Amino acid sequence: MRYIFLISFILLFSGCLSYELSREEYCEKAWRWDLECALNFTLSDQEITKVRFLAESLRGKDCFESSWNVLKWTEKNIDYDYEKAQLPSPTIITRGREVIVQNPERAYQTPLETVELRRGICGDYAILIAALLTDLGCKPYLVRLEFEGEEAGHLAAAILMDQYYILDQKLPPMDFGSYYKKWLREGKRIEMGYIYENGTLVEKISSAEMLKFDYRFSDSDLRLLEENLKEILKQRLREDEGIPHGYWEYSTLRITFQNYAELYTPAFLEEIAGEIAEEILEELEKSGEEWKAFKLELKQSSSNIIAELQLAR
16 A cells, blocks of 8 residues: 555656646746846847848948947937836746746847837847847857846847957947946946856856956057048048148037047947047038048047047138
């Protein structure tokens, strides 16, 4: 009788185990709210293909230029969803094969959903950027941050080339050191970063390790950036170091690029020069004036870069 009871107990227990969720079944039901499941689902080939039309329009000559283009498009076309950000974080409860989600409104979006909605929060930005980079043949990563003294974390995309560069909603891409200081200026201190590849945690990075990657902007960087900027502007105007002499009218345009000296990385020299040139030319177009020649000087003021342009005709 004892053996019969034991066998019955084993069979009953085995029957209970058969009703537990497998990882695949769990992710099918919970990917909208579970980070690792969400990354595997939203960055699948099927979902990435749905934004290929956009990715192709952002293709650059290499992954540096492509990642810049992706981040620039995202900044200009996707709005931060403050209403969604204020929603309480979801809680996932499993009971046998059942998945119950409390506060399900705050959910991860697919890349296409973010493009169509034109809004999202940090995770939605990161997933969209990673999807676009993947379709462009550039290997993306996701970085989850924990902050000292705070429950809420943050998610950003990253790309690994000569080192990791963070692509977090707005230009420019940043090395880990600049990224750490960016958050510090906003009153948050990063405690730890977790780097994911295809939904799998592959690396942890502490704040001390982040600061080892902080590039120090130098005077030679400033001069090199200035030379690149001049070459771009010379496509529209004639460079003349003699300004203001020999011209009947001249003017000065001064634009400050906030924290660009802190955020600068030489890997993106050409893209940063192009971005500064684009803003200068936009300001000239707004003025409605036709200028023939220019003289340019870049200056550094603390963490800022100042472009001072003398114009003449």
